[in-house]
Amino acid sequence: MIVVSLVYFTKYFFYRLELFPNQKRHTAEMNSKGKALIFLLCVTTICVSWRGYTSCSLPQDKSPCACERCLSEDDPWFMKRFNKSVEPFLSANYNLSEDAFNWWKRLQGEKGNFSTFRQTVDRLFLTVPPSPDVLESSPDRCRTCAVVGNSGNLRRSHYGPLIDFQDVIIRMNAGHTEGYEADVGTRTTHRVMYPESSVDLDNTTHLVLAPFKILDFEWLTKALTTGFHGRSYAPVKSKIKSNMDLVMVLNPAFMRYVHVMWLEKKGKYPSTGFLALILALHMCDEVSVFGYGADSDGNWSHYWEELMDKKLKTGAHPGDTEYRMIQELDEQQKLRFYTGF
Structure with a gap:
């Protein structure tokens, strides 16, 4: 507006000089040197104003990120489900409510009480960082995420370079990269897993525990140190290779929030893949999703192996509901969903 006003002022000034040539004026304003000086002043003012426009005249509602579109922008459909105040990760100072614990303990028939839970978590945070390592949002950066599922539709997709281009690359469970680089990429910054699906990690990848x-x-504490020798419903690794400084733990309250707000309590509880996807919405400004969806028989098959149990379907998880929500998020332009081939 400043620039436009100065342009009109300049035109108006010279229009007045030409319209009333006989009007009494000061000699300095009448001669050509005076006109040239005024013109130069106006041009200089316009240039300075233009250069300083973005830094000096920023709007009050400056975008919270440097992306073309930020997830936190006000959108009734999205904000009905997205709750930024829910902490995705546990920390040493976080106090999980007993109500959230009672929901969580039913997921796999936990027998321990709230006191045992808190003591066990406290011991874990003597071994791993007391607070999560997250990249905070900023108006000066655009945090991009690739969430890479394990669906068989990744075969021959050639998504690898696109996946590797993102800042944060989240994989889950035993998702392979070696031998499948062209389709799934090579980089991994975060891997979401639980004891029965755990794999060794390199020194730069965050281990994100999804506790059930x-x-x-207890497994994570001991597998990172002395070794775990307990038993679960399936074999688990006694020790795991991981950078202890990069360990993060999903918050049971966050898991509950995903089940209630995003899946409307459908199914017993969210899959690891869907938890990772909603986690990405909380960690990044732009989210791209790959490798989600069942095969033609309705099973969650993996791109690196042939499925043996043809009646597995999606287990205790609401696979159809999760898939429809991903499609809806894509339609609402809250993420980009690459469906594979």
């Missing part, structure tokens, strides 16, 4: 029982916290 108190034993999972």
